[in-house]
Amino acid sequence: MDSSDNISQLRVIYNKGDHIVLQDEERKTIHKCGKEGFKIYEALTLIYINDNTNISVPKIRSIQYEDGRELNVRYDEAGKSTNIRYEDDKVYEVKYDEQGKSTYTPCGNDDVVQITMGFVEGDTLEKVWKDFTYDQKEVLAGDLKRYVSELRKLKGEKIAALNDGKVRVLSGSRYAQEGGPFESREEFNQFLELIGEEDAPQGCEEFVFSHGDILPRNILVNDQGKVTALVDWEFAGYFPMYWEYSRASRESKDWKEFLLLWVFPDKREWGYTEMKSLNIRS
Template sequence: MEIPSENFMHPEDSMSDLIFEPENTIRPEAVVERKKQLGVARRKLKDHELCWACGWTNLHQMSSSYNPRLKIVTTRENMGIWALGSKYLLKDFPNDGSSPGNDYVTHRFLQSQPNSGVPLLKEMQLLSKPTDKTYLLLMSRSESKSLSSIWPDVTIKQRLDLRKQMLKILQDLRKFTASGAQTVDGGKLSDYILGGCSVTRPMCKTIGFDTEEWFANIEEELRVGLEKIHETKDPIIIEREYQKLKSNFPKSEPYTLTHGDLTLGNIMVDENIQITEIIDWEHAGYYPWWAEWWFSRMQAQDGSRPLLKPVFPLLEHSMNLATFDTEVLDPVGKVIQAWQKCDIAHPHYLDRWLRPPFSASEPYDGEFVLGHMGGITKREHVIKRSP
């Protein structure tokens, strides 16, 4: 959404269908009469809300020259981002018990590192406390464009240069390592790799500090899945296959700082196609060295693969594409297959409240889905076992 600059003398820049009336304009009689009627009506009006999302009322509409500089930019589940004028954004999302906004803590960590080399937004400030029910995160707005908005027009030469830039950024990011999987402030990482349920945050499973703990977190589901794959409940066979998943699993060390969502929409570039910011560090943390590559290969659906695919083999602790497929994608895929074979239920996740139409003239309804509302620290997660 484009937010116009704060040119207060020209409200027509940000609002359509306005009619300009110079001072001392002689109004038609019908307009004069209508204004009189509205004046009488205004004195009798009771304050009535027109928009439940922003609280705008009939009295606001009729009694001020206020044109809000706060606008909704995007929404997802029970989260929203507001534009505060043209230079700031406010992220509004429920507190699910994670570290106080992983985007914020990762940004703060990288900003505190001298010469980190990772391009970031200029400002980010958490306005709420960790115990508040709602997180409010204030951030400066990038003056650049997302790479996704211009990608089709980027030339081959420019794409080659972008790969060089991304290689440098990833090299700088991966200088930061930890002894195990965690957020930069030591919190748990949601498991979007092996134990990913089809739910929104909070996720049911977290990534273990090491591979042993990671498997322990999802062992019960894996064993049920293996029973279905091999069509047996023989404990000896299931134990053998479970140990095979563990022994074939790629080594996790070193645990390197990982963005986790390097889509084109999270890479901001200026008019010279130079990367100015990497944004949205919501999933960031110390993951197994191969995780950034895995996220790009398996979860990115926006066309970022052609940009990043040639970059990953050039990174330290990496390997060529064919070897990565054999030593990482295939064994990780086997674990995911076993997980997905386990039938899991999330009772009441899809319970919902149906919204009424927005108004008589705008008959758009919607719904509040219980599982999307957030503000909880743990989901109900039930394994459905066959007889």
């Protein structure tokens, strides 16, 4: 994977700027490559979600750094990682010597050039949504509602990405903006206003883990409507509870109505009356 010859043999499935996503059909792997602005957060998030929830996500195989370091992720028979630890919002690689003594090496957030993950079967919901039947939507909604419920059980003390990283928000300019970590919702609101976002309700509530971009293009499904994987976690982190619906409801009207009726029927219970953004009005 280190040579340009190997890279050229892979199928390009996404290419924008200096970020590219490649598929190795023989090895059944996906490779996300990048330079400027490419960080470890998404890979660590996928490992974290895999280890702490029952949400279907691609399994991270390895993380490669610009200086040549490579973090290979190992899994046990239950499919949980065995050499990654999370402590005090930090992430560590765990290594054991011959005597079984462990050493913890911090995982750096920056200078990542490639993330390799396992390939997951399924069509993007974006591709098949227009033909989805009522029964398929019912299956899909059940999965998404359960996933959101599981994510809400993961609590944070601040608004931040995993590993105490900066949050990434797709602003009205369609470019990702970074900020934080934020100790309070007031600080986060100031950041949102600064980048031209209106999703800044007032009040106090707990911070829960959110995917941050639950749109049809990031959901893989089978022909029954079951979610085979939730992908693209680059905007994930700990946010106020309203955030997941706010971000997900930016899509077409029918997708927004589906979310409101099938996935987030409780949104008025967690601050709907405070919300001002056009994105989150029914």
